[in-house]
Amino acid sequence: MANNMLEINNLTVTYGDFKIITEVSFAVKPGEIVCIAGESGCGKSTLIKAVLGIKQLGTFITEGSIILEGRDITHLGAEERRQILGTHIGYVPQNTRGSFNNIRSYEVQYQEAMRSHGLKFNRDEAIKIFNRLNFPDSDRLLWYQPWEMSGGMNQRMAIALAVLLGPKLMLCDEATSVLDVTSQKEVIEELSKLRKELGWSILFITHNLGVASHIADKLGVMYAGRMVEYGDIRKVLDDPIHPYTRKLLAAIPGKDRKLPVGLEGRPPLDGAEWTGCNFVPRCEYCTESCKTRPYRLEEIAEGHFASCSEGRTV
Amino acid sequence: MATCEAPLLEVRNIAKSYGKGKKAKEVLKDVSLTLNEGEVLGIIGESGCGKSVLLNLISCLEPLSSGRLLFKGEDYTGRKPASVCRWFQVIFQDSEAAFDPKITVRESMRENLRLLSGNVADADRRIEEMVSLMGLDPKLADRYPRQLSGGQVQRMSIARGLVTEPNMLLCDEITSALDVSAQAMILQYLYQLRKQRGLTMIFVSHDLALCSTFCDRIAIMNEGRIIENGTPHQIMDEPQQEYTKLLLDAVLYVR
Ligand SMILES: Nc1ncnc2c1ncn2[C@@H]1O[C@H](COP(=O)(O)OP(=O)(O)O)[C@@H](O)[C@H]1O
Ligand code: SF4
Ligand SMILES: [Mg+2]
Numbered sequence: 001m002a003n004n005m006l007e008i009n010n011l012t013v014t015y016g017d018f019k020i021i022t023e024v025s026f027a028v029k030p031g032e033i034v035c036i037a038g039e040s041g042c043g044k045s046t047l048i049k050a051v052l053g054i055k056q057l058g059t060f061i062t063e064g065s066i067i068l069e070g071r072d073i074t075h076l077g078a079e080e081r082r083q084i085l086g087t088h089i090g091y092v093p094q095n096t097r098g099s100f101n102n103i104r105s106y107e108v109q110y111q112e113a114m115r116s117h118g119l120k121f122n123r124d125e126a127i128k129i130f131n132r133l134n135f136p137d138s139d140r141l142l143w144y145q146p147w148e149m150s151g152g153m154n155q156r157m158a159i160a161l162a163v164l165l166g167p168k169l170m171l172c173d174e175a176t177s178v179l180d181v182t183s184q185k186e187v188i189e190e191l192s193k194l195r196k197e198l199g200w201s202i203l204f205i206t207h208n209l210g211v212a213s214h215i216a217d218k219l220g221v222m223y224a225g226r227m228v229e230y231g232d233i234r235k236v237l238d239d240p241i242h243p244y245t246r247k248l249l250a251a252i253p254g255k256d257r258k259l260p261v262g263l264e265g266r267p268p269l270d271g272a273e274w275t276g277c278n279f280v281p282r283c284e285y286c287t288e289s290c291k292t293r294p295y296r297l298e299e300i301a302e303g304h305f306a307s308c309s310e311g312r313t314v
Numbered sequence: 315m316a317t318c319e320a321p322l323l324e325v326r327n328i329a330k331s332y333g334k335g336k337k338a339k340e341v342l343k344d345v346s347l348t349l350n351e352g353e354v355l356g357i358i359g360e361s362g363c364g365k366s367v368l369l370n371l372i373s374c375l376e377p378l379s380s381g382r383l384l385f386k387g388e389d390y391t392g393r394k395p396a397s398v399c400r401w402f403q404v405i406f407q408d409s410e411a412a413f414d415p416k417i418t419v420r421e422s423m424r425e426n427l428r429l430l431s432g433n434v435a436d437a438d439r440r441i442e443e444m445v446s447l448m449g450l451d452p453k454l455a456d457r458y459p460r461q462l463s464g465g466q467v468q469r470m471s472i473a474r475g476l477v478t479e480p481n482m483l484l485c486d487e488i489t490s491a492l493d494v495s496a497q498a499m500i501l502q503y504l505y506q507l508r509k510q511r512g513l514t515m516i517f518v519s520h521d522l523a524l525c526s527t528f529c530d531r532i533a534i535m536n537e538g539r540i541i542e543n544g545t546p547h548q549i550m551d552e553p554q555q556e557y558t559k560l561l562l563d564a565v566l567y568v569r
Contacts, residue, residue: 253524253527260501262497
């Protein structure tokens, strides 16, 4: 058995000639939940699209590799890819309304999804899963159509379908971000439960570090196309190393009800193209040498990586 | 002698329904609020609970179904929006859409001043003052909205609201579409404005943690009603209603 469920090795992804993410490496172990956090435009969704390999979206992997359970899937052909999407890799986007057809019953859509993977749909089995996940009105759920449901319930129906398809790796792209806090909590708890019971590995992309802190084992922080910090969630949150991680944490309203501290400016759009550190324009510790300092993720403490440790207080 | 100064804003038992007869849907039910000068009130609730409708009613963008609205003790129920826009400036979540993309931010602010106060004599000085108050370089005002980041546009729209010197800002989820770092910048500058100018504000949001950092009072809304109203301490530490407890329980703080 492969050691890792998913390996991302030194990945560089472009849109056309334009680099979006560079030199990203990390792994997801079986049964592990890895969260990648960062602000809009840092390349989180691009990373997910690269793993899904959806060429129509215009992403192109120019360097590095993606290994799924020991198998190189970086440049898989369309037919082979179709076979693994759903049954090996599950996917929950921000808004599943876009992936379900809004005006056809879930039952029909569940059936079709399963048939396209050569699986047989079984009503009772679906209802059993709904019950296990404590869905309300589980006996009748399949007759509903997505438009009749709340956003939260739709996300949960997408997760239940994934359970039926049986992947081991789930990719979630801001899967709870447009939900109300109460449904967000339900979805988070559901995913944690499924990880425990089914041994799912989950790559969970979010801009919300609060959500990450409640679900993740490992946390990666991305900034302008680069992974600037990575490690066990407790290490990263309790002892944030990179100046950006610390700024990000200070900006989040906390239990102490103190006014959060902001960060002026915005990330450079072409940050993945820079040769030096791309946090230079916003960093309080910036010196002349930072402008040419090559990007490298270093192991600063055991299992805790960062591309800079300036200003860290130990 | 006892002074009987009226609150800045008083919302008395207002209700709002859409549709008629059997199809009528009551989206606001018996909502009452008072807001004193210099106070910041947070209104918290999940999507669809009626927060935005409430702001629309207060600013006369929509008529009430019943109830009364009072500004400094004066009943203004049923007035036209134009006659109250000097009191209230509304800031929305999607500010870029609220700016005309074809003119610079400065031109758009001048336009606002001209329409609302007819006084454009020292327009540029006032615009630059407000832009600086929001922590932005006044030169940025000569850009077009799309040449600014989301956080900058939002700060510009607050500045635009403030140039006409309204009595109150009504903010509708103004940081919800922003990154946390940009959100925190906005909070910092709004906080400064409070300290320097005693700005009165209603801050509508779905984020309880956020509101607890700078509101004087927080009102919890559920299905068209205000079910609980208190200081951040009362709401966060001693919630009385089950629904408030449910919301609090769902706040995922970074731990
Ligand atoms: N189809 C596209 N063509 C060109 N650039 C794109 C496209 N989609 C996204 N981008 C750019 O790629 C960068 C990263 O985007 P994305 O991965 O969606 O960020 P995130 O998910 O972290 O918010 C952004 O600068 C964005 O503008
Ligand atoms: S390399 Fe320099 S600019 Fe970049 S994060 Fe470190 S100190 Fe800041
Ligand atoms: Mg995204």
